[in-house]
Amino acid sequence: MIDPIILFFLLGATAGLLRSELRLPAAIYEFVSIVLLLAIGLKGGIELARQPFGSLLPQMLAVVALGFFLSLAAFPVLRYLGRFKRADAASIAAHYGSVSVGTYAVVVAYLGSRQIAFEEHMPLLLVLLEVPAIIVGIVLARGLSRETRWRSVAHEVFLGKSIVLLLGGLLIGWAAGPDGLSSIEPLFFDLFKGILALFLLEMGLITATQVGSLRRYGPFLMAFGIGMPLFSALVGTGLGWVLGLSIGGTAVLATLAASASYIAVPAAMRISVPEANPTLSLAAALGVTFPFNVLFGIPIYHALAVWAHTFAKG
Amino acid sequence: MIDPIILFFLLGATAGLLRSELRLPAAIYEFVSIVLLLAIGLKGGIELARQPFGSLLPQMLAVVALGFFLSLAAFPVLRYLGRFKRADAASIAAHYGSVSVGTYAVVVAYLGSRQIAFEEHMPLLLVLLEVPAIIVGIVLARGLSRETRWRSVAHEVFLGKSIVLLLGGLLIGWAAGPDGLSSIEPLFFDLFKGILALFLLEMGLITATQVGSLRRYGPFLMAFGIGMPLFSALVGTGLGWVLGLSIGGTAVLATLAASASYIAVPAAMRISVPEANPTLSLAAALGVTFPFNVLFGIPIYHALAVWAHTFAKG
Amino acid sequence: MIDPIILFFLLGATAGLLRSELRLPAAIYEFVSIVLLLAIGLKGGIELARQPFGSLLPQMLAVVALGFFLSLAAFPVLRYLGRFKRADAASIAAHYGSVSVGTYAVVVAYLGSRQIAFEEHMPLLLVLLEVPAIIVGIVLARGLSRETRWRSVAHEVFLGKSIVLLLGGLLIGWAAGPDGLSSIEPLFFDLFKGILALFLLEMGLITATQVGSLRRYGPFLMAFGIGMPLFSALVGTGLGWVLGLSIGGTAVLATLAASASYIAVPAAMRISVPEANPTLSLAAALGVTFPFNVLFGIPIYHALAVWAHTFAKG
Amino acid sequence: MQSHTRKLLTVVTEAVLEGTLVRDIDRLNARGYTITDARGKGHRGVRSAGWEANSNIRIEVVCDEATADAIAAYLQEHYYEDYAMILFVSDVDVLRPEKF
Amino acid sequence: MQSHTRKLLTVVTEAVLEGTLVRDIDRLNARGYTITDARGKGHRGVRSAGWEANSNIRIEVVCDEATADAIAAYLQEHYYEDYAMILFVSDVDVLRPEKF
Amino acid sequence: MQSHTRKLLTVVTEAVLEGTLVRDIDRLNARGYTITDARGKGHRGVRSAGWEANSNIRIEVVCDEATADAIAAYLQEHYYEDYAMILFVSDVDVLRPEKF
Numbered sequence A, B, C: 001m002i003d004p005i006i007l008f009f010l011l012g013a014t015a016g017l018l019r020s021e022l023r024l025p026a027a028i029y030e031f032v033s034i035v036l037l038l039a040i041g042l043k044g045g046i047e048l049a050r051q052p053f054g055s056l057l058p059q060m061l062a063v064v065a066l067g068f069f070l071s072l073a074a075f076p077v078l079r080y081l082g083r084f085k086r087a088d089a090a091s092i093a094a095h096y097g098s099v100s101v102g103t104y105a106v107v108v109a110y111l112g113s114r115q116i117a118f119e120e121h122m123p124l125l126l127v128l129l130e131v132p133a134i135i136v137g138i139v140l141a142r143g144l145s146r147e148t149r150w151r152s153v154a155h156e157v158f159l160g161k162s163i164v165l166l167l168g169g170l171l172i173g174w175a176a177g178p179d180g181l182s183s184i185e186p187l188f189f190d191l192f193k194g195i196l197a198l199f200l201l202e203m204g205l206i207t208a209t210q211v212g213s214l215r216r217y218g219p220f221l222m223a224f225g226i227g228m229p230l231f232s233a234l235v236g237t238g239l240g241w242v243l244g245l246s247i248g249g250t251a252v253l254a255t256l257a258a259s260a261s262y263i264a265v266p267a268a269m270r271i272s273v274p275e276a277n278p279t280l281s282l283a284a285a286l287g288v289t290f291p292f293n294v295l296f297g298i299p300i301y302h303a304l305a306v307w308a309h310t311f312a313k314g
Numbered sequence D, E, F: 001m002q003s004h005t006r007k008l009l010t011v012v013t014e015a016v017l018e019g020t021l022v023r024d025i026d027r028l029n030a031r032g033y034t035i036t037d038a039r040g041k042g043h044r045g046v047r048s049a050g051w052e053a054n055s056n057i058r059i060e061v062v063c064d065e066a067t068a069d070a071i072a073a074y075l076q077e078h079y080y081e082d083y084a085m086i087l088f089v090s091d092v093d094v095l096r097p098e099k100f
């Protein structure tokens, strides 16, 4: 049975495509994002409190490597097959090497409603996976030139809204532990799926606005927007399996790999690689990959994870 | 004992009349409306999933007829007794033939806190009752002229915010069913009355701003703003009885009939009958009828429903 | 163990000091404030319904006297030790004679998580303590001149957002009683600490913006911003003990005394004593006293209350 | 710097008209527009932006004189009578004349 | 199109003054005004609109020259010293001179 | 009343540039600026302010002619090619010339 939060996404997309007057005020969209980011961080932080940090180090390093690898793999495809300008190829590659928090929230809800367990420290990996692709994107566009103002890039990346809230949530959850957080649970945990529903309603509206650009930039972007996440999910599944993650954890890692950023990376690219056309990357990430992952990708990645684990055992 | 949500309305109205600096940001008012509309739709949708659709058809048709009837009945009173210009009479008639979602939420809360059951598919009737009066209003103002751009009218009506959210909620609730929605219950159902309280606080503030216009347009509007809902409630009670609704259901239908729109219809009239003065209809609907219904009307309509059912049995 | 809501404050302050891009939209800050103010009022109102009003009169009068006393005590220190201009000294004194609702919410959360009971009618005293200092501030700045437009001052004070919401909440809680409010509990009571966490996140961001002004106006303001609350807390503790409050109640009263207003008083001073520089009072109240109280003050005032009660008994 | 004179046309009107006006402005050959949310007061009373029916928008269009005249004339004919609306025009200097 | 010159007076100041200024402007015979929310920086520092005490508004009044002068003089006398405030005036063309 | 002519420079551009532009404007010797949130349409398509990447801001700077020219030249050089941005300048009268 289809999850109701997915129906909210479809409602938003339909309303948008029919040019309905429905619009969420920008302040509400921000509110909803802030609560989601904090909630995800807090959940992960609780778990961190339970584990020796050292035991996570291999996973953390592996995930950073994954971020570098995915963006480096995407670039030549975009540059030579897609014939994009250097800056555009670098920027799109950065979007796909990084992650989408909204997609992460959907896979968590998907596994939750099927009672499939996964490693709860995933938000930590989520944060780590946001960053490397941004660096790759800038270097690919600019080269390792002296002119790149790395200080301001670092500022942009690490002090952007999404990383501050995720990391802040992680630290608070880690410091306060599960008992400490019980008093704020009603807002951050009980309302989580309701707030995610509102978020996806707005995402549907936003996705619908991308259709115009897609039509213009055509079939390659659409193919890339579906092919790249499938490839990334395969890599993510393999990595999850190598790292010994559970089925749920493997599905989450595959989804993270498959997702494309539309918050942190666009902001960073706009400042650091301004000559890249943001319409291209957002049309692909928001207009193709996000809906693809939410509607079809996640069940596929889950099936992949199950298959990998069965295969491994058998 | 008076329901606390009514007290929030009185608080808002008092603060407004005393020219307090209290103001809810527009984004919050929209947020609160969106959650209420979705919640009402979802609740109705769950119920639709339980019933054969065919069995509701008679009620659906009856309610559409009710919408046509009420607006057609209001028009001559406004035009000939009230001596309003044709466009103004048509526009006000449309407001009173349609419904107010806020009033619906209050009657639901009223019945809920008295544990009086009612047919849960009422949100479906609510949606259906929104539309016919708008068509009547436009035709009364314009005649069946060729110039009326019905395409854009239909767009305005069916893709306006309130119908999209109500209908979207209905469909999601219907598709997901009660179990599917359990994960989003904390936001849409548990918080319902708290959010309704904030909504009524703002409605009180808005109502207070109508007092000036009322003073200017005088006693006829006030009399109409009370007399019309009483008449409509009688018709609604009769119809509820004929359709075999429960006491609660009859009270809800009477309240829907008695309520006057202040979201969907004003927007549609402003675009399609621009020569109508919106101050008049809003002063009546918001300044008189909404507070009358919320404070006095609903208990009266409930009494009417009880009386009709007793009368019928005895 | 540190309360997680305090960690949210630290997160906001850190993000602000590091010049992160994190910003809460103004509409969200208002929403969060409105819910907190109403919730605090409602909680107090429920309790009022349980007590004969007369029995509270001595406490009410005492608290009004406290407001007058604290602002009058602060003024000469500011004027002669701090060498502030008359208007500035008067305005800062008014801030410190009044109260901060945010600080009240934090002490309530502090006691709640330690399961320490306190007199639940405290929100009534909170409202009463807001007002006298404003009058003192205006009179100190202006003298009892005929020119002061007391009518508009009264309007500003009693119809400002915070008093209307607190008082409105009190009255609604009082009229509806605990049973009446059960339907709106999920929003106003269950979410209270979560919403307080968001509020403190924003307060942290705001506090960080005050550092610049502090640096400019230097050490006296910092010393005053810590010394004055300690002095006020002593007075508050004494008064709580005299009034026979519980340990929890004494700690709350001490915290109220120690807190400095940053909503009601700044607005009133800006209109009624415009020649006072608002940067000074906000730097002290927001940049020093609020963080001091939240991080260190409240535990100290709690210890004071315990000590006073032990001392009294022994 | 070489600069060129164009017209800045500013319209303040009811928020409900946003969709319609944007289509009109497009059709009358303006190359762009900028919209901000507003509140205010005029002959049709206070519009305090407390809720939708009561909100204003402020639209700015930078364009050549002919376009400004055309838009002004069109709005005057179609909306002045029935809607809360004001319109004013001023001279502005721009750097890229071909853009407007 | 026949158009007429009027003055556009723009004030940027602290949001807390909104109620007072609106009354002043009414009293000084302006026929209307338009307000938008703003943030900014000036001699009194950064006003970033993070919360009320720190927010600006931007008020526009279209009026004849005498009214503009009267409002400017009044604001200068009453508010310049104590409030964050700037004010500037420009020429605009309007279609209905009787309206302003 | 004695008044003095200054320039009002208005920039409409992507919200993501706010921090950078504010630093530029400060560095180029403007004494202040005012910012409002906006949406709009131009050569780079519709920017409907539904979410961050899609929002505009509108920056106003009152300054003398030299500063206005300097800012306009700087923005043209650094941002015109890569960002959604328009800029226009008009004359305004101010009361306190020393302030701008």
Ligand SMILES: Nc1ncnc2c1ncn2[C@@H]1O[C@H](COP(=O)(O)O)[C@@H](O)[C@H]1O
Pocket (backbone or CB within 6 Å): D012, D013, D038, D039, D040, D041, D042, D043, D044, D045, D046, D047, D056, D083, D084, D085, D086, E030, E031, E032, E033, E034, E035, E060, E061, E062, E063, E099, E100
């Ligand atoms: N004289 C004026 N100066 C500035 N704005 C005005 C003026 N008159 C009207 N407005 C604005 O235009 C809107 C519509 O004006 P009106 O059609 O006169 O009601 C008002 O709500 C104000 O926002």
Ligand SMILES: Nc1ncnc2c1ncn2[C@@H]1O[C@H](COP(=O)(O)O)[C@@H](O)[C@H]1O
Pocket (backbone or CB within 6 Å): E012, E013, E038, E039, E040, E041, E042, E043, E044, E045, E046, E047, E056, E083, E084, E085, E086, F030, F031, F032, F033, F034, F035, F060, F061, F062, F063, F099, F100
């Ligand atoms: N030169 C300027 N250009 C544009 N806006 C300004 C300028 N100076 C000040 N402002 C605005 O006016 C407000 C008050 O200015 P001030 O009184 O100089 O602090 C500031 O917060 C800005 O929004």
Ligand SMILES: Nc1ncnc2c1ncn2[C@@H]1O[C@H](COP(=O)(O)O)[C@@H](O)[C@H]1O
Pocket (backbone or CB within 6 Å): D030, D031, D032, D033, D034, D035, D060, D061, D062, D063, D100, F012, F013, F038, F039, F040, F041, F042, F043, F044, F045, F046, F047, F056, F083, F084, F085, F086
């Ligand atoms: N002709 C115009 N009149 C008013 N605003 C414009 C105009 N052209 C562009 N804009 C605004 O400037 C932004 C950037 O323009 P552009 O670089 O042409 O995409 C747009 O999103 C609009 O808000």
Ligand code: NA
Pocket (backbone or CB within 6 Å): A070, A095, A096, A097, A098, A099, A232, A256, A257, A258, A259, A260, A261
């Ligand atoms: Na990815």
Ligand code: NA
Pocket (backbone or CB within 6 Å): B070, B095, B096, B097, B098, B099, B232, B256, B257, B258, B259, B260, B261
């Ligand atoms: Na009706």
Ligand code: NA
Pocket (backbone or CB within 6 Å): C070, C095, C096, C097, C098, C099, C232, C256, C257, C258, C259, C260, C261
């Ligand atoms: Na105090």
